[in-house]
Amino acid sequence: MTTKKTKLKKIKKAVFPAAGFGTRFLPATKAIPKEMLPLVDKPLIQYVIEEAADAGIEEIIIVTGMGKTAIEDHFDISFELESLLKEKGKKLLLKQIREISDRVTFAYTRQKQPLGLGHAVAITRNLVSNEPFAVLLGDDIIDAKVPAIKQMEKLYNKVNATVIAVQKVPKNQTHLYGVIQGVKIGPGTYRVTDLVEKPKSNPPSNLAIIGRYILTPGIFDAFEVTKKGKGGELQLTDALRTLLKTEEIYACEFEGDRYDAGDKLGFLKANISYGLKHSDISKDLKKFLKGLKL
Numbered sequence: 001m002t003t004k005k006t007k008l009k010k011i012k013k014a015v016f017p018a019a020g021f022g023t024r025f026l027p028a029t030k031a032i033p034k035e036m037l038p039l040v041d042k043p044l045i046q047y048v049i050e051e052a053a054d055a056g057i058e059e060i061i062i063v064t065g066m067g068k069t070a071i072e073d074h075f076d077i078s079f080e081l082e083s084l085l086k087e088k089g090k091k092l093l094l095k096q097i098r099e100i101s102d103r104v105t106f107a108y109t110r111q112k113q114p115l116g117l118g119h120a121v122a123i124t125r126n127l128v129s130n131e132p133f134a135v136l137l138g139d140d141i142i143d144a145k146v147p148a149i150k151q152m153e154k155l156y157n158k159v160n161a162t163v164i165a166v167q168k169v170p171k172n173q174t175h176l177y178g179v180i181q182g183v184k185i186g187p188g189t190y191r192v193t194d195l196v197e198k199p200k201s202n203p204p205s206n207l208a209i210i211g212r213y214i215l216t217p218g219i220f221d222a223f224e225v226t227k228k229g230k231g232g233e234l235q236l237t238d239a240l241r242t243l244l245k246t247e248e249i250y251a252c253e254f255e256g257d258r259y260d261a262g263d264k265l266g267f268l269k270a271n272i273s274y275g276l277k278h279s280d281i282s283k284d285l286k287k288f289l290k291g292l293k294l
């Protein structure tokens with residue numbers, strides 16, 4: 001393989017694809033984007049944007065679709081609300097609703113039809129331009145001491161190539177994920193040799209791709225020549241497979257607890273776990289859970 005390596009560039013931009021229909025969470029997601037469902041007291045997507053900001057990312061590019069205006073409103077300044085909070089002397093709340101909008105900049109682009117995760121990333125080409133960038137899925141919540149995307153950046157800084165997040169899952173669940181085949185090159189790090197989207201049988205490993213990626217701009221050319229895959233959608237995993245023909249790809253088994261909050265059970269688990277750590281409610285929640293006659 002001939003791998004084109006360029007000068008190592010810092011990751012400054014992150015793409016958040018948020019144009020999916022969220023069918024696993026219907027009817028809750030009919031009029032409310034799933035990314036806006038609350039994890040205790042903040043929308044899911046805010047946790048993931050905070051993860052990106054904690055890793056030094058400066059520009060957030062959100063791919064929205066039908067019925068997703070609540071996301072834009074949430075990260076916008078609400079003068080009415082802010083003046084009401086000021087009037088009432090609610091300084092802490094004022095700080096909380098303002099903080100994230102002050103840490104990063106936001107740009108939005110619209111995916112007119114949900115033609116797949118790959119398609120959602122492909123349409124950000126002009127906003128990302130010719131530099132490596134991160135992709136984070138707003139419903140994959142990762143509770144980690146070091147932000148997952150920062151753990152991946154550490155590997156990216158070593159290999160100067162695409163890095164994807166992976167996690168070991170039980171073999172009977174591999175059909176729900178993109179799965180990698182790889183050669184272990186260090187603790188929790190792999191050089192990817194192949195990738196398969198939602199394998200029906202014979203998964204190449206139990207290392208499932210999770211919603212965090214650091215991609216080189218080469219992925220945009222890969223999208224152009226990748227055919228539609230599972231569900232008639234342009235899959236990111238398939239485009240990564242195309243990219244693998246010309247560039248190296250690495251995988252990072254991150255440390256931390258991951259919740260698939262786009263799924264009912266995963267969402268509830270995340271709420272309980274974050275609730276048990278939340279200073280306002282942890283004591284009473286623990287008492288409530290202990291009192292449940294299960």
Ligand code: UTP
Pocket residue numbers: 017018019020021022023024025063111113114115116117119120137138139262
């Ligand atoms: P999912 O596979 O979770 O699909 O997409 P979904 O539509 O959001 O939810 P379900 O499975 O029907 O319940 C993974 C990520 O890719 C985005 C989604 O918003 C989600 O963050 N996505 C998916 C797009 O932005 N556009 C698409 O066309 C498809």
